[in-house]
Amino acid sequence: MTPDDILTRKGRAPEGRGKVLALACGALAREIGALIEANGWDHLDLACLPAILHNTPDAIPARVEEAVLRHRAAYARIFVVYADCGTGGRLRATCDRLGVEMIEGPHCYAFFEGTDSFLARAEDEFRAFYLTDFLTRQFEAFVIAPLGLDRHPELRDMYFGHYKKLVYQAQTDDAALTEKARACADRLGLAFERRFTGYGDLARALARA
Incomplete structure (x- = not known):
């Protein structure tokens, strides 16, 4: 984990049971944390990349790939909680290549509404x-x-x-x-x-x- 990779552990699944990691934009940390708590999703952990990456969207695919590779051995599944977010389809291509799912839509304004x-x-x-x-x-x-x-x-x-x-x-x-x-x-x-x-x-x- 690098200093700018904020990992917030939310899951409490017992040893031997597969967990899901939500790899998300830091701008969604509060909302995802609230949903985890409200729904009792004990199997779901949350790791967030810095929200300021949205000011340089070209950097998002590489940072997501780095985080997926770093965390994937510890999880049965990783779900990328980014939309396209200005990457021009590059994030989708990265997720497809890595075999991980991501949220649909052009940006968070679209999926919130x-x-x-x-x-x-x-x-x-x-x-x-x-x-x-x-x-x-x-x-x-x-x-x-x-x-x-x-x-x-x-x-x-x-x-x-x-x-x-x-x-x-x-x-x-x-x-x-x-x-x-x-x-x-x-x-x-x-x-x-x-x-x-x-x-x-x-x-x-x-x-x-």
Whole structure:
């Protein structure tokens, strides 16, 4: 395990019984942990790669492969909890070559909402900017700082001038988090919409895994 491979043990399966490893994006750690606890999935362990990899999606396939090879001897099965996430099909090709399954969909915004529902809205929402619970909590670190808006707020309209609204896909019913998401929309100069999605296809995919 490397320093930036965050391994959170959730399973409590007895010795000799095969376990499943969910190898996931760190942005999903809280949600997957909640699903494991709520459903009593004692056979399922969770290992997360750093969420910041989404800023360099070309690196995701190699990092996933490295983690699969490192952990696969200890598990009967590994399920990769990433969608395509900007890899242009390279992550799917890597998972197919390694013989491991991965979650369907283009990105987490789609599978939280339900990929079919998200794609059905896509033509009408091409000017929407999306936040999840994780991105709302980490707005400064994952949106503002990487775009340099903390240092150059005048660049906001260059980045977001073509967007129309911010859609907050809420995984949990948290009033404080909703207000934070609304403040994020105000900061970007966008209209605000809250859409309660729960865990969407993520819950169904993990249940099958």
